[in-house]
Amino acid sequence: xxxxxxxTVILAMINFGYKAAGPVVLADREPTxxxxxxxxxxxxxxxxxxxxxxxxxxxxxxxxxxxxxxxxVAATAHRLRAPALACVAIAVLVTAGLRWLTA
Amino acid sequence: MSALVLSxxxxxxxxxxxxxxxxxASGVVAGAxxxxxxxxxxxxxxxxxxxxxxxRAFEGQTVVDGSWAPAQRPDGTTDRELMVAxxxxxxxxxxxGTAVGVLLAPSADLLHxxxxxxxxxxxxxxxxxxxxxxxxxxxxVAVTALAIxAVGVLLxxxxxxxxxxxxxxxxxxxxxxxx
Numbered sequence: 096x097x098x099x100x101x102x103t104v105i106l107a108m109i110n111f112g113y114k115a116a117g118p119v120v121l122a123d124r125e126p127t128x129x130x131x132x133x134x135x136x137x138x139x140x141x142x143x144x145x146x147x148x149x150x151x152x153x154x155x156x157x158x159x160x161x162x163x164x165x166x167x168v169a170a171t172a173h174r175l176r177a178p179a180l181a182c183v184a185i186a187v188l189v190t191a192g193l194r195w196l197t198a
Numbered sequence: 199m200s201a202l203v204l205s206x207x208x209x210x211x212x213x214x215x216x217x218x219x220x221x222x223a224s225g226v227v228a229g230a231x232x233x234x235x236x237x238x239x240x241x242x243x244x245x246x247x248x249x250x251x252x253x254r255a256f257e258g259q260t261v262v263d264g265s266w267a268p269a270q271r272p273d274g275t276t277d278r279e280l281m282v283a284x285x286x287x288x289x290x291x292x293x294x295g296t297a298v299g300v301l302l303a304p305s306a307d308l309l310h311x312x313x314x315x316x317x318x319x320x321x322x323x324x325x326x327x328x329x330x331x332x333x334x335x336x337x338x339v340a341v342t343a344l345a346i347x348a349v350g351v352l353l354x355x356x357x358x359x360x361x362x363x364x365x366x367x368x369x370x371x372x373x374x375x376x377x
Contacts, residue, residue, distance in 0.1 A: 098222045099199065102212055106229045107202035113233055114261050117241025118254035129371065134238050136370035138207075139336045140343040141232050142326040144363025145211060147347035148356045149319040153218065155352055162316045169320050170327060179324050186320040191313030 161197070165190030200296035204262060204289060207325065208232040210318060211360060218356040231364050239266050246276035260285040263325075338373055342366035 150166070151158050169186035177185070203209055212229035216222065240258040243266065247257040257278070265284030269277040309315045330337055343366035350359030 098216060098225075099213075102216065102222050102226050102229070103199040103202055105226050106199075106208060106212060106233070109226075109230045110203055110205065110208070110233050110236065111259065113236040114240040114258040115255035116237055117239075118244040118247050118258040119251045131238050132370050133367050134234055135333070136336055136339045136367040137231060137364055138235050139326055139329045139333070139340045140364050140366040141211065141228075141360070142207065142322050142329060143340040143343035143366070144347040144360045145207070145214065145322040146319050146326060147344055147363070148214060148351050148360050149322065151348060151351050153351065153356055161313075162319070165313060165316045166320055166323055169316075170323060173324055173327050182324055183317055183320045186316045187313040189313070190316045191311070194311065194313065 161190050161193040164193060200293045201289075203229070203233075204285075204292060205229075205233050205236075206292075206321070210322070214356060215360060220355040220358055224355075224358065224361060228360050231361070236261050243269075243276040243278075243281070246278045248278065257282065262288060264288055335373055336370060339366045339369045342369045 146166075149157075150162060165186040165188075168189045169182040172182045172185050173179075199209055199212075203212075208229040211232045212225040215225035215228045240261045243258070243261060244254065247254045249257070260282045262285050265281045265288060266276070269281035269284065271277060304314065306315075326340065330340060343363040346366055347359050347363040350362045354362070
């Protein structure tokens with residue numbers, strides 16, 4: 096619990112710094128294109144990392160084809176412009192349904 | 199945490215690393231890397247904010263994905279009022295949603311049986327797909343990050359694998375140089 100509180104405070108301070116730095120220091124100046132490109136690319140890189148780590152788990156122990164298929168169907172729904180909450184609900188229903196069928 | 203950090207991806211990254219037992223530093227670095235995008239987003243909005251340095255610093259705190267993106271105008275400026283208002287709506291909703299989740303606290307078995315364990319990865323996946331929809335050229339960043347994270351989590355703690363996946367950002371520079 097202490098680690099969560101300490102980490103939360105540190106993250107909140109870092110977050111404040113990120114959001115304050117631009118408006119206070121940079122004002123009208125823009126970061127270099129290379130810096131902006133690297134920072135922008137961090138989002139897809141880390142989000143992919145999160146999806147992968149969450150799905151596979153340590154030493155791939157959490158790998159579950161029903162969850163993978165649920166996410167594939169949700170991604171398809173997203174491609175068809177379904178709302179985010181509907182996509183999540185579809186992933187949950189498909190995964191739970193497959194698990195029920197194969198139980 | 200939701201009240202102070204107000205960033206789903208950073209919060210999940212921090213807690214994923216912490217739950218894996220890789221330590222506080224890994225969690226903080228993962229969360230900090232995830233939120234690094236707020237620096238250029240806030241900088242890009244700087245000229246649209248009002249007041250002196252202190253007021254601008256506080257107005258910059260309203261930069262959140264869900265409010266910053268719709269507040270961008272075609273001329274490159276930010277609709278300050280829209281961004282601030284959207285954040286003031288999102289903040290209590292995010293905190294209340296987190297509180298409801300904590301109060302319900304279902305068991306791991308129940309989560310698995312009803313497929314609720316896919317909620318977090320699905321949430322990340324949708325954010326990723328939205329990100330790739332606006333920047334299709336970043337697909338190779340995602341593919342590289344997938345390979346790094348998949349191999350990394352096989353050999354290393356999950357938090358370390360997550361941090362290593364950020365190295366895929368350099369692919370963005372390579373693809374930009376070639377194009």
